[in-house]
Amino acid sequence: MPNWKINKTAEELFELPLSSEAERMQKLHGLNILGRQASPQVSDLVECTARFFRTPVGFFSVLDEDTQHLYSRFGVSLKQTPRDIAFCDHTIKARTPMIIDNAAEDERFRHNPLVTQAPSIRFYAGAPVIIDNWFAIGSLCIVDTKPRSLTPNNVRMLGHFASILSVILEHEFQLPNRLLDGMRHVRGKVD
Numbered sequence: 001m002p003n004w005k006i007n008k009t010a011e012e013l014f015e016l017p018l019s020s021e022a023e024r025m026q027k028l029h030g031l032n033i034l035g036r037q038a039s040p041q042v043s044d045l046v047e048c049t050a051r052f053f054r055t056p057v058g059f060f061s062v063l064d065e066d067t068q069h070l071y072s073r074f075g076v077s078l079k080q081t082p083r084d085i086a087f088c089d090h091t092i093k094a095r096t097p098m099i100i101d102n103a104a105e106d107e108r109f110r111h112n113p114l115v116t117q118a119p120s121i122r123f124y125a126g127a128p129v130i131i132d133n134w135f136a137i138g139s140l141c142i143v144d145t146k147p148r149s150l151t152p153n154n155v156r157m158l159g160h161f162a163s164i165l166s167v168i169l170e171h172e173f174q175l176p177n178r179l180l181d182g183m184r185h186v187r188g189k190v191d
Contacts, residue, residue: 027135031173033062038072041168047074049161055142061088062138085112091126092136097158100124102147123148127162131170140165
C-alpha cells in the first residue's frame with residue numbers, strides 16, 4: 001500500500017478560494033476522468049465512507065458542463081443525472097461539506113425529481129473533492145431515503161474522507177501526466 005501524504009487538512013482545503021467554472025472545466029477535462037472506470041482504491045473509499053456513516057448509498061460524482069457523473073458508487077445503480085438537479089452542483093460551490101437533513105423539507109430541493117421520485121433522497125451529505133488545492137471537480141456524498149443528521153465530528157470526518165479521495169485522485173491522474181511532461185522536457189533537451 002502506498003504511503004499517502006496529505007498535504008493539506010480538510011479544513012485547510014475548504015478555506016481556499018475555489019476556481020472559476022471555466023478553470024474547473026479545463027482541469028476536469030485535462031484529467032481525462034470522464035469515461036474511465038474508477039480504480040479499486042476510489043471504489044473502496046466510497047464504500048468505506050458509506051459504511052462508516054451507515055448510509056445505504058455513497059458515491060463520488062464528477063460534474064461536467066451539463067451532467068453529474070457518478071464516477072464511483074456504492075448502493076445505487078444510477079450512473080448520471082442532469083447537472084441542474086444534482087445536489088452535488090451546490091456542494092462543489094461550497095467551501096465546506098453540505099448537509100441536508102431532510103431534502104423533502106429543504107426549500108432548495110423539495111421539488112427536485114431526485115427527492116419526489118426514485119431514488120427518493122431525504123438525507124444528503126457531500127464534501128467537495130478538491131484537486132491541486134483549488135479545483136472542486138466533484139463531491140464525495142452519502143445519501144439515505146430517511147431523514148437523519150450528522151454530528152459536527154461526523155461532518156469533519158466526511159471532509160477528511162473527501163481530502164483522502166483528493167490525494168488518491170491526484171496520485172492516479174496527475175502523477176502519470178507529470179511524468180509524461182518530464183519525459184517530454186528531457187527528450188527536448190536530448191534531441
